[in-house]
Amino acid sequence: MDDTPTPRTKRTGLWIVLAIIAALLLACIAAALAGAIGFAVGRSQARAVGPVVEQRIERIPQQDLPLPEMPMMTSGWALVIDVTEDAPADRAGLREGDIIVSVDDESLSDEVTLADLIAEYEPGDEVELGVLRNGRERRIDVTLGSHPDDEDAPWLGLTYRQMPGAPTMYFEAPPVRGRLIPFSG
Numbered sequence: 233m234d235d236t237p238t239p240r241t242k243r244t245g246l247w248i249v250l251a252i253i254a255a256l257l258l259a260c261i262a263a264a265l266a267g268a269i270g271f272a273v274g275r276s277q278a279r280a281v282g283p284v285v286e287q288r289i290e291r292i293p294q295q296d297l298p299l300p301e302m303p304m305m306t307s308g309w310a311l312v313i314d315v316t317e318d319a320p321a322d323r324a325g326l327r328e329g330d331i332i333v334s335v336d337d338e339s340l341s342d343e344v345t346l347a348d349l350i351a352e353y354e355p356g357d358e359v360e361l362g363v364l365r366n367g368r369e370r371r372i373d374v375t376l377g378s379h380p381d382d383e384d385a386p387w388l389g390l391t392y393r394q395m396p397g398a399p400t401m402y403f404e405a406p407p408v409r410g411r412l413i414p415f416s417g
Contacts, residue, residue: 308340308341308342308344308345308394308395308396309331309332309333309340309364309394309395310331310332310333310345310346310392310393310394310395311329311330311331311392311393311395312326312327312328312329312330312331312332312390312391312392313328313390313392313393314328314390314391315327315328315389315390315391316389316390316391319377320374320375320376320388320389321374321388321389321390323374323375324361324372324373324374324375325372326361326363326372326374326388326390327365329365330363330365331363331364331365332346332361332362332363332392333362333363333364333369334361334362335349335359335360335361335362336349336359336360337360337362339362340394342396346388346392346394350376350386350388351385351386353376353386354376354386355377355378355379355383355384355385355386355387356375356376357376357386358375358376359374359376360372360373361373361374374388377389
């Protein structure tokens, strides 16, 4: 049998291709018409319902929320990010979100960090931390432990972020491990 295409089979293939193209064009035109009709119907329905919806919507004026009252400070502070389990800070009751503002009544500042103040003590010494929690200032006594890497160095057992200025500048603490710590702790 001869596999060479005849003029008739060439025309048949051409008609099939043309029929497919025509069907696609008709489908596109039908879709455009259906979209236009749907738009027109939806628009007329929205006009009919519009005034009723507008009457039901009531705008509530934005209210200024009161900020938590906190003692005014001009120095730096340390935001507690993590407390090591069974460490001196944990045993004393420090929590994530606490704000440490002083050690034995010596305030933290931009120049003096929490680590600087703690380094002045020995393991076993008891220090009093000035802490802000839920907008209230507290005094928490902590007996310092020995640092796991250096037995002679004092250790609180917490991770913190030293922050400049007064904590009243901030409404929320910086992100910690993908979540926010509420300002009030």
